Amino acid sequence: MSPETSPTIVKTLDYTGSERLTMNMGPQHPSAHGVFRAILTLEGEKVVAVDAVIGYLHRCHEKLSETLTYAQYPSIASKTDYVAAMTSELAYVSAAERLAKIDVPKRAQYLRVLVAELQRVASHCLWLGTWCMDMGGALGGGATVFLYCIRERELVLDLFESLTGARLLYGFHQVGGVRYDMPEGWAGECRKTVDLIEQRLLEYEGLLESNAFFQMRTRGVGVISRELAEDVGIGGPLLRASGVAFDLRRAQPYSSYEDFDFKVPVETAGDCYARYQVRMVEFRESIKIVRQVLDGLPEGPISSRPGLKSVAQVRVPKGEMYTRVEGPRGEVGCYLIGDGGAKPYRMKWRGASFSNLAVLPYIIPGHQVADVVAIMGSVDPVFGEVDR
Amino acid sequence: MTGLHPALVGLIASSVLLGALLGLVAYVTLLERKFAARLQSRIGPYRVGPHGLLQPIADGVKLLLKEDLVPADADRTIFNLAPLVFLVPCLLIFATIPFAPGLGVADLNIGVLFFLAVSSMEIVGLFMAGWSSNNKYALLSAMRAVNQVISYDLPLIMAALVPVILAGSLQLSAIADAQQGLWFVFYPVLGQLGFLAYIVASVAAENRVPFDILEAESELVAGFRVEYSGMKFAFIQLAEYAHVMGTSFLGALLFLGAWSGPGPLWLGPLWFLLKALGVFLLITWIRWSFIRVRVDQILQISWKLLLPATLLLVMATAITVVMRIP
């Protein structure tokens, strides 16, 4: 909110409609989804240009990873995409394992799938809640959906808390496997929780799906064509809503995903409503995978490098490796250059939201200011990933 | 009261009304917060006083103690006057409402007209606030507000005309008396449609969700009142809630039979209050269930849907009344 002097406002608001107004949205803004600055150029209510400014949350993760060993960094890796911490950790740990040719036991792979899918459910809960809150206002109907979604997300976070001890940033993965095993009775609680969430999903859809206001706000808004999606290199639900049937869990199965039966939702419309539909189906598919994992969980060790005896116990040979996982937002990738020691020579994150944000300057112009928040919410950026 | 000068009577009556009104409006905010909280699976204010009953007082004290900021390049006179210009019409509308037969400050024989005309004068105060704040967000929101309130005042007037035609008078006490037998909302088809149109139009004319695009917190961060703090902000809040309560009272009077209810006649005002609160809770229930609509869609709904619908409704009511006379 940058105030200008009154004469300037009068000058820029020419009633012939050809004057342009530059408005700043963020970085402190109730719906900026983090710290994001969008410099909008408006003609009346219509946006004609978007200039996206990022970098407000840069915390030097990549440099930090060069100073921490492979045993220390996984708990920091969760802090890039803090909403979906499990997938961020998985990317880093998989990269180190593949480069060092360390096998991961079957039980650990299944546990990784289990927490990744539960994390997807929790992340999509947060997405739905914040998106509706942006569209509906913090003091309106949007807040109602937000609180319902947070209530469901809390159940999943309670599950994670009994598994690892932490609610949001877990440190669950380690090179060679996972750190924690399921406690007594956890599997039963997990089943009850996903049953309850599946039931509540019907409620959310009832609140939103046939709601004329919701349809008005999301249909035809923020259309990403298939060509644009493939050119810009976005990923995740954005890509699948534009007609590209690409999901890393199917295209390049990692961590035993090939053992599970699930559907990859694809829509062709490419607008906000299509992205909503894709994510709602992903909710249910993730719950399906969780049930399959719980049914087929093998016995065995949970790590092939058990116990932490020294901080430098994992050494990764010289070489480079790029590993990617399907996070709730898209492709989270970790590019690792090992040099034979206990610390990486270089590590680079490919943040899913970073690439997804690149599509904003193409799809926002032509819409109104109110649509900007709807589009940003449906793109679902998390700025920990964007700025690292 | 017969021995006193009528001006003095009027003064006492309006002071009593003003005092009661301010207390009511303050506690209506608490009611809304508790109601909204239960709709969202949580408890509302709880700690300030037993079950949060002292919350409005705490809020009032807090707002009194806040720093009174005027933005550097704002138009000072208009900035300071705007909350008052916003508040006065919202309080003035209560003057015409009779709370029981004979118990009202000024039971004008053009009551409905006065009510609707004065209540739409708040838009001037709103625009003054948005303009003088010297803030792009406030200005955008004020412009949206003028658009919206003007477009929805027309269907509101048409919807309010349905009971007027059915009762045959603009005087509010006459409309209330005409509902002794049957409340207008129970009138076949016309009553229900009229009530529905009234509710929708009043939600939009008061800038409540789903039509609160002008104070869309996620976009405009409080819209036209973004630069206000302290007591001026309190005035604006007060005015908004007073307006909502005013239209709830009017709705209860026009459609729900005002003071008619079981029990002796002196319970009438209590029933009236309960009905008004019922209308208010209905509006609040709508508020907390929907996301907001974009401004061009709001205007579309008004001009393409609501105004033709209410015009047809008024015509149908008039035809019905005329055909009953012979």
Added chain:
Amino acid sequence: MVADLRPKGFLAETWQLVRAVLRAMRITALSFIRKPVTVHYPDKPRVYPDRYRGLLALTYDPATGEENCIGCRLCEFVCPPAVIQVEMLKSEKRNFAKTFTLELYACEFCELCVQVCPTDAIVMMKSFDMATADRRDMLLDKDRLHAIGEQYTASWATGNRLRDMQAPPKKAAGEKPAHEKPAGGAPPVVSEGGGAAGVEP
């Protein structure tokens, strides 16, 4: 969505609108009737799961009453934000920690120090209540760490238990049986109302 005034389309769309509105309002009304999920913290305590990663503390050996910490400094080396500082004190039979400083305000609560400790000396508690107005209160020295250990309940996870959970199944007699199901405890009961503690309406 909003059509022109064509009679059939207009009525059908309006009816759809009304039905959607009623459905949404019914769902919010359902929430109104259900019990709120609010837990009256801090009047009613929150139920912490067994493995909760809370405040850090140093422990004594329950059998002999001696400190468990042998000053090996493994926790200092493994800590990612490097908040632990230890000085070893050599002694006959076993070593001790002369000083043990932990900067809790910078701690990540990642539990790596607990995982690496060979003697289960450093553990995490099932509580995080250390709100203070002065950051220096959170610079914990050895005495405070031991005091925290006495004050709160320790969580289930200690170094040895975490290592046993990860270690491959052993067939040797006497040791813990192969892959014993760790007693971490289930999360609080998942019920409609949510919180395990009672709620006042």
